[in-house]
Amino acid sequence: xRIAVLSGKGGTxxxxxxxxxxxxxxTSQYIDCDVEEPNGNIFLKAxxxxxxxxHVPVPEVDVNLCxxxxxxxxxxQFNAMAVINKEVLIFEELCHSCGACVIACPVKAIHEKxxxxxxxxxxxSHTFIQGALNLNELMSVPIIRRLKEKMNQHSHVxxxxxxxxxxxxxxxxxxxxxxxxxxEPTPFGLHDLKIAVELVKKAELPFGVIxxxxxxxxxxxxxxxxxxxxxIIMEIPFQKEIAVNYSKGLLPVQYDIEWKKKxxxxxxxxxxxxxx
Amino acid sequence: xxxxVTSTGQEISSQLEQKFGRAEYFIIAETSTMEFQVIDNKASxxxxxxxxxxxxxxxxxxxxxxxxGNVGPNAMKVLKSGKIKIxxxxxxxxxxxxxxxxxxxxxxxxxxxxAHHGMKNENSST
Numbered sequence: 220x221r222i223a224v225l226s227g228k229g230g231t232x233x234x235x236x237x238x239x240x241x242x243x244x245x246t247s248q249y250i251d252c253d254v255e256e257p258n259g260n261i262f263l264k265a266x267x268x269x270x271x272x273x274h275v276p277v278p279e280v281d282v283n284l285c286x287x288x289x290x291x292x293x294x295x296q297f298n299a300m301a302v303i304n305k306e307v308l309i310f311e312e313l314c315h316s317c318g319a320c321v322i323a324c325p326v327k328a329i330h331e332k333x334x335x336x337x338x339x340x341x342x343x344s345h346t347f348i349q350g351a352l353n354l355n356e357l358m359s360v361p362i363i364r365r366l367k368e369k370m371n372q373h374s375h376v377x378x379x380x381x382x383x384x385x386x387x388x389x390x391x392x393x394x395x396x397x398x399x400x401x402x403e404p405t406p407f408g409l410h411d412l413k414i415a416v417e418l419v420k421k422a423e424l425p426f427g428v429i430x431x432x433x434x435x436x437x438x439x440x441x442x443x444x445x446x447x448x449x450x451i452i453m454e455i456p457f458q459k460e461i462a463v464n465y466s467k468g469l470l471p472v473q474y475d476i477e478w479k480k481k482x483x484x485x486x487x488x489x490x491x492x493x494x495x
Numbered sequence: 496x497x498x499x500v501t502s503t504g505q506e507i508s509s510q511l512e513q514k515f516g517r518a519e520y521f522i523i524a525e526t527s528t529m530e531f532q533v534i535d536n537k538a539s540x541x542x543x544x545x546x547x548x549x550x551x552x553x554x555x556x557x558x559x560x561x562x563x564g565n566v567g568p569n570a571m572k573v574l575k576s577g578k579i580k581i582x583x584x585x586x587x588x589x590x591x592x593x594x595x596x597x598x599x600x601x602x603x604x605x606x607x608x609x610a611h612h613g614m615k616n617e618n619s620s621t
Contacts, residue, residue, distance in 0.1 A: 292551070298544020301551050303576040310569055313544045357543075
């Protein structure tokens, strides 16, 4: 089973939930797809012994062949190229590696070169994998694609998504069996939860909501879920003990057997709901 | 001499726009006659690379001078390649800015602001 953990709003507890699941469920693989800020390993503490650089193809112009016609810049849908006074300017960080410029060039002056975008690291058993985008880069998707090629076909996979609902998240949840939407009872949490719900509905994926930092006096998320027939699959209370341990890099599942049981049960419930 | 000015409106009396790549209009004026044309900046709605496309628009317009607020790094690269001279406009009308340029009282911009500066400082245009 492949479970993606997303949220919309950042800081609601995606990593807390994803890492807790990975910790509680034996023989699962955890993949940190939040490549702008992978932090699952603060909790899971895997020894990262393997790494691989992720490259993307970007255009390079042979100035001896180029006639400065500008067809490449016109073909580019991402404004990654400009031709000024017959000189080609390439803005590599905007390039989506579509290859249109290569096709459009009438004199075959453009070829593609490899450009490093980020790094994937893993422990030796590949039960923990994370992607990290290089500083100043904009394009997360190629790294997420590469991460997903490394999904273990024979074990459960937990994908820890980036916040938001952009291409990064869409690519993370694609082909998953179930989505966990983590939120918090704040106006921002609710606002972004609604966007995340729209996304998973469009992707036609089964999903449930976890309310983190839950408190009795605030029922906004519960009311929304109730009105929209969305199942709340877990509540994690707003508790000082959890926050204090979190600040030390400790998850409730790592010091409290009850939480480990709860996450195990959560996983089994999801499994059962999908079988039904 | 043709001058391009980033503008919030379609009149020569319109306020200068501080953002370059995502300015709504460019006013291209002939300094000798003060005749002008208005160009809709299609790049203002682009998801990315607005400054690059806007830079090409300015170059294609035939202007050799640009008066604007802030220019990002990518737009700067394009404009420099096109040998466009860039001057920092004041929070005044397009017309007033051209007058100030003619009196040599505008400062030339040689360095770009950081990427996506205009998007972080929405208030800078007001």
